[in-house]
Amino acid sequence: MSQVHSNLHRNAWSDWWEGTRRTDIWWTLAWFDIVLRYRRSMLGPIWLTLSMGLMIGGMGPLYSSLFGTELSKFFPHLALGIIFWAFFSSVVTDACNAFVGSSNYLKQGYFPISLFVWRSLARNLIQFAHQIVLYIPVAFWAGISLSWTMLLILPAFALLIINAHALGLLLGLVCTRYRDVTQIVTSVMQMLMFLTPVFWLPESLPGRARYVLWNPLAQMLDLLRTPLMGGVAHIHSWLGILVWTAICLTAATVLFSKYRRRVVYWL
Template identity: 85%
Template sequence: MSQVHSNLQRSAWSDWWEGTRRTDIWWTLAWFDIVLRYRRSMLGPLWLTLSMGAMIGGMGPLYSSLFGTELSKFFPHLALGIIFWGFFSSMVADACNAFVSSANYLKQGYFPISLFVWRSIARNLIQFAHQIVLYVPVAIWAGISVGWHALLVFPAFAIAIINAHALGLLLGLICTRYRDVTQIVTSLMQMLMFLTPVLWLPENLPSRAKYILWNPFAQMLDLLRTPLMGGIANPYSWFGILGWTALSLIGSCLLFKKYRRRVVYWL
C-alpha cells in the first residue's frame, strides 16, 4: 500500500493531529504569505500598523462627536473595536478560502487539511500582532489602568483561536464545495459589523434592542475588549461564547470526519 493511500485511510483524529503538530510547516507558510504580500515594500508589514493607525486616528474624534461621547472614553473603545473586528473578519474570510487558496499544495500530494486552517490562523495572528500595538499609546493617552482582571484576555483569546479553527474547518469545507457561500459570508460579516458594538457604545443601545448583543462576535468582543479597558466582561458573554464554541466544535468535527477526503476533488 502506498504511503499516500495509507495516509488517506487515517482516522479523522489522526488526520487532524498530523496537521496540528506540524507547527514548523504552517508557521513557515504563514510567514511566507506575509513576506510575499509586502515584497519590495520598504516598510513591509508595518503598513498594517500605519493603515490601521490612520483609520483609528481619523475615526476617533469624528465618531466621538457624532455620538456625543467624551473622547478619552470613546477612543480606546473604538481602537480595540476596530483592531479586534479586523482580526475577526480576516479570520472568517480566510476560513472560507483556507483550502481553495492552498489548492496547489493539496493537489500535488498528501497534506492534512487542518494544516492549512492553522496556516490561515497563523497568518492572521502575525497581522494582529502588528496592529494591537496601536492600543498601547491610546491606553496611555486615555489614562487607562488595568488590574488583575486584564489576565482574562488570555483565556478569552484562547477561546477565540479555538473558534477560529473550528470555523476554519467548517467554512473551509462548505465554501470549497459551494463557492457562493463565500460571498454570503462576506455580506453577512459586513452586516454584523454594524450589529456589533465596534463603532458604538453598548450603553447607547435602546433597551428593546439589547438582543443584538447576543451575537457571538459581540460576546467575543466583550470578553477581549472590556478587560483591556479596566473593566470586567459580562458573565453572560462567557456563557454565550462557550455555548457557541461547543456548537462550532460539534459541527466542524462532524463535517471534518465525513468530508475531509473529498476536499481535493472539490478544488
C-alpha cells in the same frame, strides 16, 4: 501510497493532529504569505500598523463628536473594536478560501487539511500582532489603569483561537464544495459589523434593541475588549461564547470526520 502517508488510512483525530503538530510548516507558510504580500515594499508589514493607525486616529475624534461621548472614554473603545473586528473579519473570510487557496499543495501530494486552516489562522495572527500594538499609546493617553482582570483576556483569547480553528475547518469544507457560500459569508460579515459594538457603545442602545448583543461576535468582542479597558466582561458573554464554542466544535468535528477526504476532489 503507503499507509503512513495516506489520508485514506487515517482516522479524523490522527489527520487533525498530524496537521496541528507541524507548526514548522504552517508558521513558515504563513510568514511567507506576509512576506510575498509586501515584497519590494520599503516598510513591509509595518504598513499594516500605519494604515490601521490612520483609521483609528481619523475616526476617533469624529465618532466621539457624533455620539457626544468623551474622547478619553470612546477612543480606547473604538481602537480595540476596530483592531479586533479586523481580526475577526479577516479570519472568517480567509477561512472560506483556506483550501481553495492551497489547492496547489493539496493536488500535488498528501497534506493534512487542518494544516492549511492553521496556516490561514497564523497569517491573521501575524497581522493582528502588527496592529494590536497601536492600543498601547491609546491606553497611555486615556489613562487606563490595568489590574488583575486583564488576565481574563488569556482564556478569552484561547476561546477565540478554538472558535477560529473550528470555524476555519467548517467554512473551509463548506466553501470548497459550494463556492457561492464565500460571497454569502462576506456579505454577512459586512452586516454584522454594524450590529456589533465596534463603533458604538453598548450602553447607548435602548432596552428593546439589546438583542443585537446576543450576536456571538459582540460577545467575543466584549470578552476581549473589556479586560484591556480595566473592566470585567458580562457573565452572559462567557455563557454565550461557551455555547457557541460547543456548537462550532460539534459541527466542525462532524463535517471534518465525514468529508475531509473529499476536499481534493472538490478543488
